[in-house]
Amino acid sequence: MDTYEAIYSRRSIRDFEDKEIDIEIVKRIINAGIRAPTNNHMREWEFIIIDKESRLDVIKKVSKNNKESDAIRIIDNWGLSDGLQRDTYIDAIPKQHKMLLTSACLIIPCFRNQGSLLKPKNLSALNSFASIWCCIENMLIAASSEGIYGVTRIPFDKEITHIREMLDIPEDYEFPCYLALGYPSKDEKPIPQHFFQAEDKMHYNKW
Numbered sequence: 001m002d003t004y005e006a007i008y009s010r011r012s013i014r015d016f017e018d019k020e021i022d023i024e025i026v027k028r029i030i031n032a033g034i035r036a037p038t039n040n041h042m043r044e045w046e047f048i049i050i051d052k053e054s055r056l057d058v059i060k061k062v063s064k065n066n067k068e069s070d071a072i073r074i075i076d077n078w079g080l081s082d083g084l085q086r087d088t089y090i091d092a093i094p095k096q097h098k099m100l101l102t103s104a105c106l107i108i109p110c111f112r113n114q115g116s117l118l119k120p121k122n123l124s125a126l127n128s129f130a131s132i133w134c135c136i137e138n139m140l141i142a143a144s145s146e147g148i149y150g151v152t153r154i155p156f157d158k159e160i161t162h163i164r165e166m167l168d169i170p171e172d173y174e175f176p177c178y179l180a181l182g183y184p185s186k187d188e189k190p191i192p193q194h195f196f197q198a199e200d201k202m203h204y205n206k207w
């Protein structure tokens with residue numbers, strides 16, 4: 001698939017078909033991730049693949065009881081008023097547990113981090129965090145070129161503590177998100193997003 005086609009077709013999927021991803025495809029996707037730019041030339045990234053048997057334990061701190069009414073309460077609390085943005089959250093929030101459980105491949109991408117991730121001294125102190133997200137985006141684009149889509153979820157603190165312990169993640173490594181990948185369910189319906197063109201975002205010489 002052409003690169004632009006892979007980029008344009010990438011989108012977040014939270015409803016998956018019950019179909020495995022061949023491990024050679026998973027390796028191709030991770031290899032694409034590893035080609036991403038990195039701050040310190042070391043690509044200090046590791047990828048923990050969680051099999052179906054371990055899933056429930058790994059994601060046990062992710063709330064599975066969120067209903068549409070909970071999602072509405074949460075986004076009302078956040079003060080969101082944009083209709084499309086609200087619709088996305090109303091669709092996404094109740095699916096957080098299920099999407100991780102039912103995705104064909106659940107990956108915990110890890111990156112080496114020195115210093116305090118949550119109290120960086122300057123922008124450069126966030127370089128390792130920025131690099132892993134370049135890696136993750138490469139993986140999502142490579143996946144879309146394979147007809148595979150997915151979604152990232154940012155873990156809450158209680159999830160991080162549990163997963164670090166359970167997966168033996170070394171102290172100097174962090175994980176920025178869960179990465180759930182799979183083939184989209186046939187019933188899956190895209191939620192409309194705001195659409196922008198370059199012209200909407202470009203500035204010449206001045207903002």
Ligand SMILES: Cc1cc2nc3c(=O)[nH]c(=O)nc-3n(C[C@H](O)[C@H](O)[C@H](O)COP(=O)(O)O)c2cc1C
Nearest residue numbers: 010011012013014088092093096151152153154193
């Ligand atoms: C940094 C980041 C954090 C995200 N966190 C979550 C999340 O916690 N749960 C979730 O379902 N989607 C999450 N997403 C996916 C976004 O909701 C999604 O990318 C957005 O709605 C745009 O839709 P698209 O990916 O289909 O273009 C995250 C995406 C990014 C880039």
